[in-house]
Amino acid sequence: MSGTEDKKNKEALSALFTDFYELTMAQGYWKCGMNYPAVFDMFFRRQPFDGGFSVFAGIETLIDELTAFSFSESDIAFLDSLGIFEPDFLDYLKTFRFTGDVYAMKEGSIVFPNEPLVRVHADLIQAQIIEGLVLNTLNFQSLIATKSARVWLASKKGSIMEFGLRRAQGSDGAMSASRAAYIGGASSTSNTLAGKRFGIPVTGTMAHSWVMSFPSELEAFEAYADLYPEKSIFLLDTYDTLKSGIHNAVKVGKKLAARGYNFGVRLDSGDIQYLSEEVRKILDNAGFPKATISVSNELTEKIIETLVAGGAPITGWGVGTHMVTGGNESSFTGVYKLAARKNGLDGGFIPAMKFSDNPQKTTDPGIKNVWRLYGADGMMKADIVALEDEIIETGKERRFYHPAIDYRNFSFTPDKAEELLIKRIENGTLTETRKDEKERLKKSRETMQNQLSKLDITHLRILNPHIYKVSITEKLKDLKLKFIQERKI
Helix, strand or coil, X not given: CCHHHHHHHHHHCECCCCCHHHHHXXXXXXXXXXXXXXXXXXXXXXXHHHCCCEECXXXXXXXXXXXXXXXXXXXXXXXXXXXXXXXXXXXXXXXXXXXXXXXXXXXXXXXXXXXXXXXXXEEHHHHHHCHHHHHHHHHXXXXXXXXXXXXXXXXXXXXXXXXXXXXXXXXXXXXXXXXXXXXXXXXXXXXXXXXXXXXXXXXXXXXXXXXXXXXXXXXXXXXXXXXXXXXXXXXXXXXXXXXXXXXXXXXXXXXXXXXXXXXXXXXXXXXXXXXXXXXXXXXXXXCCCCCXXXXXXXXXXXXXXXXXXXXXXXXXXXXXXXXXXXCCCCCCCEEXXXXXXXXXXXXXXXXXXXXXXXXXXXXXXXXEEEEEEECCCCCEEEEEEEECCCCCCCCCCEEEECCCCCCCEEEECCCEEEECCEEEEECCEECCCCCCHHHHHHHHHHHHHHXXXXXXXXXXXXXXXXXXXXXXXXXXXXXXXXXXXXXXX
């Protein structure tokens, strides 16, 4: 790693990467002697894109960052210059490290609203200071991974090329988006640095500027074919797709075929359905049935689904803007809420619950686990939020309740019950030896694909998906109801 890269990484891991009120509250806890053990849940409130599922991403990035999260000398000097923090508190921050526990779902997991995706056990100050890092990392990557999965499904699990570097929010956004898009189903990226760092296959052909830099379109295609005969994909729409682009591509394609190479073409404007069909006819008539057709240009999952349904002869999809920015969904609705705290250093944990005028924002109290229930067919049937000491047994019927504590409930006998929150950090130390980053990313992608295969197709619809059950146990329901009743004035 170069000195410049090392400097950037150290800056990214600065514990100043937090909202300012976390630090003012931290000093308050410190002065009031309230730095007791606490438990926080990270969860999200609604599915993005009006979808039926989300993909959990970013936890591997977060774990790396948490174990190195600290204040440098210059960070402390900056805080001191604000004139708000006491010298003794700043001395405390000089030795700040995360020494708590982190439980989390596997990266790539298919997840649903109002269930803890991450559970943090730490002293109150530590748990507060890391909030911004937790939400920033998990919210963005989960949003992009979810968008990518929707695009992948819309293409009938086709070849998705992530082309978003130039439209992403800064270099950090571009790198995180490339990583998350790969987890969600993209098979390659145009981001060369992401290819190096994460092991994602890189892809790219030519821009219109390449074609425009030559005396003619034909000469541009010929020069590219001479340079890259094994990977020649010609961009057809610089001048006119059907009058010149495809015909020049065929001319060069014949020369490539004589050398034993195949080729492809790309469409980047116009009526993709019509143009792809016409281009396919010309390619087939010229004797190139194996020539590929890739498309790009502001593609979304809805556009792709329509093209696939219409039988458009497309073999690859280049998706940029709408994949790496979230398109019409600006953010993932992840939040980080106190679930329990100790009553002093020696007391037991006391459940905590947030009330709200909006019932949907009322949280579930206590230290909780999440269980996934499967039927005899091996398919996911429901996720259950339970208190930490509860076990959900297989082969035994049990009743579960709607999180809003209304009349809705259901009974189910699970063929399999899987506990989803896994301890990843204990006392600030990783619970297992970290595998290579590239290997971990492939595993996250495999987790996404495996879990999606176990989710009923009705939950995967792009439009109007069926809502997956997330319910609570009777014990948690009773605890929540007790809080609500005691709160009444």
